[in-house]
Amino acid sequence: MSDDLPVPSEVAVLAENLHKSYPTPEGDLPILVGVDLRVRKGEIVAITGESGAGKSTLLHLLGGLDRPTSGQIAVDGVRIDNTDEKARSRFRNERVGFVFQFHHLLPDFTALENVMMPCLIAGTDVAAAKAVAREMLTSVGLENRLGHRPNELSGGEQQRVAVARALANKPAIVFADEPSGNLDYRHSRQLNDLLWSLARAKAVTFVIATHDRALALRADREIRLENGLARELTKAETASYSEEIGGVTPACRG
Numbered sequence: 001m002s003d004d005l006p007v008p009s010e011v012a013v014l015a016e017n018l019h020k021s022y023p024t025p026e027g028d029l030p031i032l033v034g035v036d037l038r039v040r041k042g043e044i045v046a047i048t049g050e051s052g053a054g055k056s057t058l059l060h061l062l063g064g065l066d067r068p069t070s071g072q073i074a075v076d077g078v079r080i081d082n083t084d085e086k087a088r089s090r091f092r093n094e095r096v097g098f099v100f101q102f103h104h105l106l107p108d109f110t111a112l113e114n115v116m117m118p119c120l121i122a123g124t125d126v127a128a129a130k131a132v133a134r135e136m137l138t139s140v141g142l143e144n145r146l147g148h149r150p151n152e153l154s155g156g157e158q159q160r161v162a163v164a165r166a167l168a169n170k171p172a173i174v175f176a177d178e179p180s181g182n183l184d185y186r187h188s189r190q191l192n193d194l195l196w197s198l199a200r201a202k203a204v205t206f207v208i209a210t211h212d213r214a215l216a217l218r219a220d221r222e223i224r225l226e227n228g229l230a231r232e233l234t235k236a237e238t239a240s241y242s243e244e245i246g247g248v249t250p251a252c253r254g
Contacts, residue, residue, distance in 0.1 A: 033228035049225035097166030
């Protein structure tokens with residue numbers, strides 16, 4: 001394969017033959033053993049699988065948080081598997097957003113200041129960063145919580161701040177790792193509604209690792225990880241699998 005890894009214009013995320021192993025006292029532990037993945041621009045793709053199947057590992061590789069043992073990755077037209085940490089850090093700040101199960105907000109900063117942070121790191125001046133943060137927080141329904149610190153917000157509100165922060169630098173792609181996994185059923189549904197409306201309104205590609213069957217059913221496609229490999233499920237398989245494990249389940253199940 002060419003080192004250039006040609007990427008079709010309609011593809012936002014391209015991974016080919018991804019392998020990832022971690023060292024243990026007993027030897028290397030393989031997690032991914034040849035994953036191929038294509039995500040088209042504007043898609044919402046759910047990555048599913050049992051606990052330990054490698055969902056978080058895959059997202060960390062695609063988002064430039066970690067490097068594969070072998071294989072190739074291009075995100076938003078940029079090769080990231082063969083770059084150093086400095087280049088990956090710049091890539092993460094400029095091109096992608098992240099939402100995690102635990103919001104990772106800075107506790108001593110307000111909601112507005114937390115959302116400003118990616119802009120400031122990218123070199124945006126304070127006034128412009130503040131304007132962007134206000135816009136993002138308004139878009140997630142928190143225009144009346146700008147001055148609140150994380151401990152003054154509910155769990156659902158904290159996760160909305162995290163979503164606003166992920167979108168602050170107008171990324172082409174957002175990677176979300178169990179974004180509703182720490183929320184109750186009602187708030188997880190509200191968060192899913194929010195993610196979908198933002199994805200469509202802002203034409204952002206979302207790749208979401210989840211156990212939430214309602215979210216998987218709603219996604220454009222479901223990619224399931226099993227035995228270190230990735231397989232796309234048909235819509236019928238997605239629906240059937242949801243029924244087999246009890247229908248549309250709360251995010252915390254699984």
